[in-house]
């Protein structure tokens with residue numbers, strides 16, 4: 001393993017930056033390639049077949065080109081749909097992102113847990129299985145907040161998100177049976193911690209949020225234990241689609257240590 005072999009973090013957009021932020025705390029020296037499939041965003045509105053094809057195709061191409069030591073699919077939608085399949089075809093350790101239902105079940109006092117994800121994530125059997133395994137005795141109230149992914153993307157481009165969007169998200173959770181008792185919300189999309197402040201304001205201060213970013217960072221650190229890291233050049237963000245359209249993200253990407261923005 002070369003010390004400059006990168007960790008590849010993949011998402012449909014800027015959501016994976018929430019994972020990168022946690023990874024930086026544990027492995028500040030690790031060279032990172034951050035890849036965003038902006039041309040495919042939002043994954044949450046696509047079919048399972050489309051998502052699986054895009055993720056497998058892009059990760060296959062990038063693992064040949066960059067020889068990463070490890071790949072992280074920093075996206076709940078892509079992971080819940082394509083993780084198993086990608087693991088079978090790529091010979092690189094792959095860390096996925098799983099909705100944090102288990103920790104939420106340990107945190108809730110009322111037994112009412114909200115789950116905010118994309119439309120594609122909330123309908124997955126993967127989520128049904130997590131609910132059955134870890135949320136027994138609790139009520140899991142799912143909602144696919146339309147527009148939240150775009151709001152998080154816009155926020156990182158420097159635009160102010162519309163408060164009405166967060167109010168309708170809160171209503172989408174609270175309006176379901178048992179929704180008024182929700183005290184814990186799983187942010188089951190890596191984009192959503194980027195708008196946690198806005199969601200908190202809409203849902204009320206008593207609600208606690210939980211996401212998978214810290215757990216993923218710990219898993220990456222565990223799997224790369226004892227490996228040497230050397231960053232030979234500044235970390236890079238790669239995007240599909242138009243580089244000009246991605247350019248307004250450059251300042252936010254720099255804040256996460258991604259000094260260069262290039263086409264994938």
Ligand code: DGL
Pocket residue numbers: 011012013015016040041042043044045074075076077078118121149188189190191
């Ligand atoms: N960030 C992705 C996730 O965690 C989804 C964003 C999208 O819909 O493309 O699910």
